[in-house]
Amino acid sequence: MIFRFLFLFAILLLIELYAFQAVKTVIKVRGLIISYQIISLLLFVIIVYSFTQFDRSIGQTKQTMITMGLLLLVFIPKILVTLVLFSEDVFRVGAGAVNYFIEYDTRADFLPSRRKFISQIGLGIAAIPFLSLIYGMTVGKYNYRVIKQRIFFPDLPDAFDGFTITQISDVHSGSFDNPEKINYAIDLINEQNSDLILFTGDIVNTHAIEMNPWIEAFNRIKSHEFGKFSVLGNHDYGEYVDWPNQAAKDENFREIKALYGKIGFDLLLNQNKKIKKGNDEIAIVGVENWGVHFKKLGDLNKATEGLTAEGFKILMSHDPSHWDAEINKHVKDFHLTLSGHTHGLQFGIEIPGLFKWSPAQYVYNQWAGLYEKAGKYIYVNRGFGFHAYPGRVGIMPEITVIQLKKGEKLA
Template structure:
């Protein structure tokens, strides 16, 4: 996979499989092209696109992936591959259905109208992908959830939380685009603003340009944050361990510069009208090779019994592995990390992305035994400089007291 939640070397290891799948769809889709036209110029152009993409894949395998040239090549390759692969993949069922019927009909020539339908469907999907690559990175959506709890303190009935996650400031280039999202956050006028990790891609300096803009986020009861896997500088080569640690120290300072109180395996009480709820923040903890800096036991030490608790934990795998079994009841966990893979489909309640085959909880709201997890699709982007179907998100959660 190739976004923020899986390291880039894994992409290189899976390139042969991706290449085989891409070649299959390419050859199969070409049957529709040949049915529609025998123009040699169009056939040559079709093959030229193949050679460019295959050459890019080979270059990614052999280039040093931490260099800027390689990173730019990877981003361009992702966009190019999605533009060519996704339209063909989602339109191929039309050809497949025709071939099944052709088999039972003695394998006659392909019908012209079927190839036309295949091409029209591919064109529509191409435009959707093109929009995602060119405009999707700042196509912010507000997603709202109202959660009911019987033990929510009365003073917090109707309390609102705006959650941001996965800012990845090192990927930003448009001041106007980013400000559009920040204005949307402030427009929610929530009681709390909570950020669940990955402020940068690798280095604290990536945030320098954006400190002023993000510092203008407002919330009546404060702004709080935790660290994500990218915030530790684990995915970039440093001259020394000291340089890496200095970067982390600076990153923690940046959280303060933009007005966020960074919670490092600790909790804080939010008080209102003489009552309180607890906000817990753990450092990054993830399965599948990610570091386990988070310590929920340490963070929750000293929590009052029967208190109302909200946890910020960057990686949603922490919920199943640790949070659900913790002796202290965690009413709501807020996570991010997956980005919804920055690619998927969400229509009329249907939700799908390839990331679902890696993460059990990957986008939106989940519930188990009266405990809730909300996985934010992310504010920013990484790798692919766009979002297709999984739009950048500002989540607004309203807490309500359930009356019997």
């Protein structure tokens, strides 16, 4: 434990030294340099102190999210500066070695002086995530996007050709701080006029009471002709705090399950509901959370009781890792799976139709948007809310509208 602490301290010290070198190389005004040192020290003390105050019996609070945002805001730019200057140091050592050992130029300093323009490049690169993180915390976290997706199925029942589904996921109501923005997002949901709405879990961060200020807003989600259904997410189980006893944890879980009903959603706990339209029907299947890195509570066998392998099924499973691990191997085929959970890590780059990247892709095979294997599809919603980092950079909060179409996918 002590070794790890010392190692982390050494890394942070190295990052601070490199960042200071860049500032000192570019800025020659002594007062500004001293101000930079004082501000850096104060921010470091604030971050360390805030983390030491974290209470496992309470879990995430707005203060811990601000601390996380501050941590990223301070150290990600400095890490980038460190990488640029460290690369320069590798060159400087190489050049010095050539001069000293090969050209035998002992009159010159072993290390060439640090070049100002390299420090300027480092600081310029660092400004990009710095400004992006500020944008994410002030604007990006409520910059809702309606993403529309059309999916073709050869065996879609005729009556459901053109059927529309709105999906929301990962509300994380305990993170909200702007009623006006939330009501705007609810208006966006209602404007889609979909046939059905599905909510794929994580209504809170941990505690049921987090949702209480927002129940009225979410109750404004209008009734959809074919229903409003939901499943639980990993945060709905209260696993990320220390409870005084099991009874308190169980009570919180009961209250969280009740929250979905309070906002008009039918919570499916390893269950299915058949949706009828004309003479045709499809099944909405909902499982409890199942994740490779979390409790495996989803039960596909129980959830599909009374359903055939041939019947058209839409599955709600919060964690997309379930898709590769179990869903695609199950004897009762699932035409479409809807998930969330990843948030796209709330950080990445997306150019629609051209490029999509996030650190989330190194953890999840399916992390944002639509994926297909052998005619089966999964859609991973990027999330409605935010968690841990109080913002979004590049990966915006999402309201998904999926249209089911009968036939083969057009070229």
